[in-house]
Amino acid sequence: MGNLLEHMGIEKERLHFSWVSSAEATKFVEVAKKVTAAVRSIEPNDKLVKKLD
Amino acid sequence: MNKRTEKIRELASNLLKDGKVDMVIGFNQGTTPMATNPDIARSPEQAEKFIWDNNCSINLANYLADRKEKIGIIAKGCDTRNIVNHIVENKISRDQLHIIGVPCTGMIDKVKIASEFDDEIIEYNEDTGSDSDSGNNFSVKTASETKELLKKDYLKANCSTCMHRNPVIYDELAADLVEEPVIEDQFADVRAIEEMDSKDKWNYFDDLLKDCIRCYACRNACPLCFCPTCFVDESDPQWVGKGQNDIDIRTFHFLRAYHCAGRCTDCGACVEACPMDINVRAFTRKLVKDSFEIYGWEAGLDTEKRPPLDTFNPNDPDEFIK
Amino acid sequence: MKVIKIDKKEWDKGIDKSREKYQLFGPVKSKNNHIFKKLENDQPLDMEYKDSVLSPKSVLFPQTEKILETTLDESKDDHHIMKRADTDYSPRAVIGISPCDAKAVQLVKLNFDTKDYRDPYWCDAYEATTFIGLAVNRPSIYDFSPSAGSGPFAEEGLDVLLVDCGNEYLAKVLTDKGEAFLGAAGFTRKEDAKHAETIITKMKKEAEDAIVSTISTDKLKDKEILDLHGAPFWDDLAFSCINCGTCTYVCPTCWCFDIQDETKGNMSIRIRNWDTCMSPLFTMHGSGHNPRAEKTQRVRQRFMHKLKYFVDKYDQGTMCIGCGRCVKHCPVNIDIREVCNTMNSYEPKSENEI
Numbered sequence: 090m091g092n093l094l095e096h097m098g099i100e101k102e103r104l105h106f107s108w109v110s111s112a113e114a115t116k117f118v119e120v121a122k123k124v125t126a127a128v129r130s131i132e133p134n135d136k137l138v139k140k141l142d
Numbered sequence: 143m144n145k146r147t148e149k150i151r152e153l154a155s156n157l158l159k160d161g162k163v164d165m166v167i168g169f170n171q172g173t174t175p176m177a178t179n180p181d182i183a184r185s186p187e188q189a190e191k192f193i194w195d196n197n198c199s200i201n202l203a204n205y206l207a208d209r210k211e212k213i214g215i216i217a218k219g220c221d222t223r224n225i226v227n228h229i230v231e232n233k234i235s236r237d238q239l240h241i242i243g244v245p246c247t248g249m250i251d252k253v254k255i256a257s258e259f260d261d262e263i264i265e266y267n268e269d270t271g272s273d274s275d276s277g278n279n280f281s282v283k284t285a286s287e288t289k290e291l292l293k294k295d296y297l298k299a300n301c302s303t304c305m306h307r308n309p310v311i312y313d314e315l316a317a318d319l320v321e322e323p324v325i326e327d328q329f330a331d332v333r334a335i336e337e338m339d340s341k342d343k344w345n346y347f348d349d350l351l352k353d354c355i356r357c358y359a360c361r362n363a364c365p366l367c368f369c370p371t372c373f374v375d376e377s378d379p380q381w382v383g384k385g386q387n388d389i390d391i392r393t394f395h396f397l398r399a400y401h402c403a404g405r406c407t408d409c410g411a412c413v414e415a416c417p418m419d420i421n422v423r424a425f426t427r428k429l430v431k432d433s434f435e436i437y438g439w440e441a442g443l444d445t446e447k448r449p450p451l452d453t454f455n456p457n458d459p460d461e462f463i464k
Numbered sequence: 465m466k467v468i469k470i471d472k473k474e475w476d477k478g479i480d481k482s483r484e485k486y487q488l489f490g491p492v493k494s495k496n497n498h499i500f501k502k503l504e505n506d507q508p509l510d511m512e513y514k515d516s517v518l519s520p521k522s523v524l525f526p527q528t529e530k531i532l533e534t535t536l537d538e539s540k541d542d543h544h545i546m547k548r549a550d551t552d553y554s555p556r557a558v559i560g561i562s563p564c565d566a567k568a569v570q571l572v573k574l575n576f577d578t579k580d581y582r583d584p585y586w587c588d589a590y591e592a593t594t595f596i597g598l599a600v601n602r603p604s605i606y607d608f609s610p611s612a613g614s615g616p617f618a619e620e621g622l623d624v625l626l627v628d629c630g631n632e633y634l635a636k637v638l639t640d641k642g643e644a645f646l647g648a649a650g651f652t653r654k655e656d657a658k659h660a661e662t663i664i665t666k667m668k669k670e671a672e673d674a675i676v677s678t679i680s681t682d683k684l685k686d687k688e689i690l691d692l693h694g695a696p697f698w699d700d701l702a703f704s705c706i707n708c709g710t711c712t713y714v715c716p717t718c719w720c721f722d723i724q725d726e727t728k729g730n731m732s733i734r735i736r737n738w739d740t741c742m743s744p745l746f747t748m749h750g751s752g753h754n755p756r757a758e759k760t761q762r763v764r765q766r767f768m769h770k771l772k773y774f775v776d777k778y779d780q781g782t783m784c785i786g787c788g789r790c791v792k793h794c795p796v797n798i799d800i801r802e803v804c805n806t807m808n809s810y811e812p813k814s815e816n817e818i
Contacts, residue, residue, distance in 0.1 A: 098344025
């Protein structure tokens with residue numbers, strides 16, 4: 090159902106799901122690196138950022 | 143008066159005469175063109191006011207949640223699916239209900255019809271059509287013209303992709319079962335949006351929501367929205383702002399759609415209720431499609447099964463998790 | 465009495481000229497409906513509009529209005545001080561407002577401008593506004609304004625009444641403010657007052673005769689509040705209500721609001737939003753008690769306020785001015801005309817009959 094965010098126009102690179110146990114430190118680092126790279130590859134986010142009037 | 147109206151009046155009066163139910167919920171004739179008013183009948187005389195026509199688009203299952211009486215209810219295909227949902231979610235029990243099912247041939251789109259005329263509509267009539275029992279043709283009058291229109295050209299959007307016209311649960315029927323249509327691509331509207339790029343998608347929904355006045359008619363007309371305190375009304379903590387901020391408006395609609403994931407029957411009551419004519423279904427359609435394509439699930443068909451978001455199955459598709 | 469004749473060919477030019485002195489508000493088409501909005505720089509207003517789904521009350525009373533703001537940024541002089549928001553109250557003109565909506569403004573004024581308290585946000589906006597009304601030549605079937613204290617050609621609350629005569633508008637000048645606006649727009653061609661009056665009177669009668677929908681309000685004042693309050697018809701009447709806010713938000717006289725504070729980083733603002741008594745939480749007390757927790761109580765409250773409490777308190781007729789928007793847009797077709805007639809004709813059973 091994370092599809093709904095993509096459907097409304099949030100780029101799919103911004104939302105990632107992963108099962109990582111606290112015992113899987115190496116995997117955690119890899120996932121963190123991948124997600125950071127994916128988000129950096131697209132423009133900074135300006136959607137869903139609420140501005141006060 | 144068409145046959146469905148006659149039968150509904152007969153069945154409802156009988157239920158009340160025999161004391162089988164405390165009240166029957168149905169539609170009365172409205173006071174303005176193309177309007178119907180949901181009402182209750184507590185006596186056979188009151189049941190004689192019920193009608194059935196092309197404008198019975200509000201979902202009567204909305205009035206059932208948490209009631210304690212024995213209730214008769216006039217329900218079309220999608221309404222009965224919502225009744226099943228209510229039973230699965232413990233909002234009402236099956237033995238409280240006597241369901242008068244109405245095999246539905248679709249409801250009409252008031253906005254689309256109004257756009258055919260320059261002046262405002264002053265009269266609507268189904269009885270003049272040659273096929274008055276099914277309401278397949280009807281006439282609409284303004285101060286300057288009268289037009290005879292065909293229902294099939296003005297079906298509401300959700301009716302044109304409906305695959306469950308016949309009631310899925312009922313005690314009695316108000317008409318013969320109708321043929322279920324075969325729809326080639328019932329999610330064509332969702333696919334059209336999926337094909338857009340992110341920016342266009344964002345703008346599409348921005349444009350859709352620019353007229354929203356946060357009246358919550360969509361939420362209140364929806365049978366699924368029965369939370370004692372809706373997340374938008376919560377103030378401790380306050381999840382969503384209550385003003386007309388674009389982000390808050392968008393958050394309300396999408397989060398509400400999320401809460402209806404796997405439960406929405408596409409009855410269209412939300413669109414019907416909206417005073418600003420916003421296509422509220424645009425938010426929930428994507429989830430209806432995903433439920434169907436990913437989990438093979440359609441809401442409200444079986445009182446024994448629990449929805450996919452309620453259950454875990456090791457076979458649940460999960461390629462989105464890395 | 466002064467009447468100005470405005471050739472429709474001159475209309476757009478005059479409106480553009482008036483933009484030099486006034487912020488303009490008028491009916492604008494949005495998808496299938498019209499709404500009253502502040503006009504952008506060159507945006508024209510749609511004088512052919514038949515009715516607007518939302519009333520012009522948002523000109524004086526926006527749905528979300530920033531009223532106060534504070535900053536914690538110590539580099540600013542006024543940090544940590546809650547100050548009034550910087551709203552633009554330079555002269556405004558609302559063009560194309562219907563007579564019943566203008567009367568509604570006068571009724572709302574009774575609430576926001578009292579001898580004990582003056583709401584600065586509403587009142588400052590009101591004083592800055594000139595109301596250029598447009599008479600309704602062809603009333604809608606939902607219009608029942610004559611029996612609700614107004615009418616398609618009524619003048620109360622207007623500074624100018626425009627009457628659409630086909631190729632031109634006859635502009636009846638009602639106040640100095642109205643005259644000032646017409647001057648700023650360059651609409652100065654005087655028309656013979658008597659001649660104009662004859663035309664206007666004829667059109668007024670035609671419009672009023674076209675309205676067949678009426679409400680009876682003559683007995684409302686004499687009814688006892690407790691009798692009406694305890695009447696048996698409220699339960700069934702309220703059944704279909706879904707407690708959305710549609711009737712409240714489209715109504716030109718509904719004035720209830722909610723105040724919210726929102727903060728982000730160093731900034732904090734206090735905003736005023738429309739609120740609706742149809743919402744279950746409207747009367748929720750801090751203690752957790754809710755005197756209007758049941759739907760019937762809320763529906764009853766709405767109609768008692770509009771058709772009884774207001775009548776008693778202000779002695780200026782009902783709070784409903786007969787625009788018909790709630791009748792048109794209620795998703796379940798609850799009709800205030802029916803409710804009013806029911807209330808007006810209600811006779812409680814005497815003690816002996818019970």
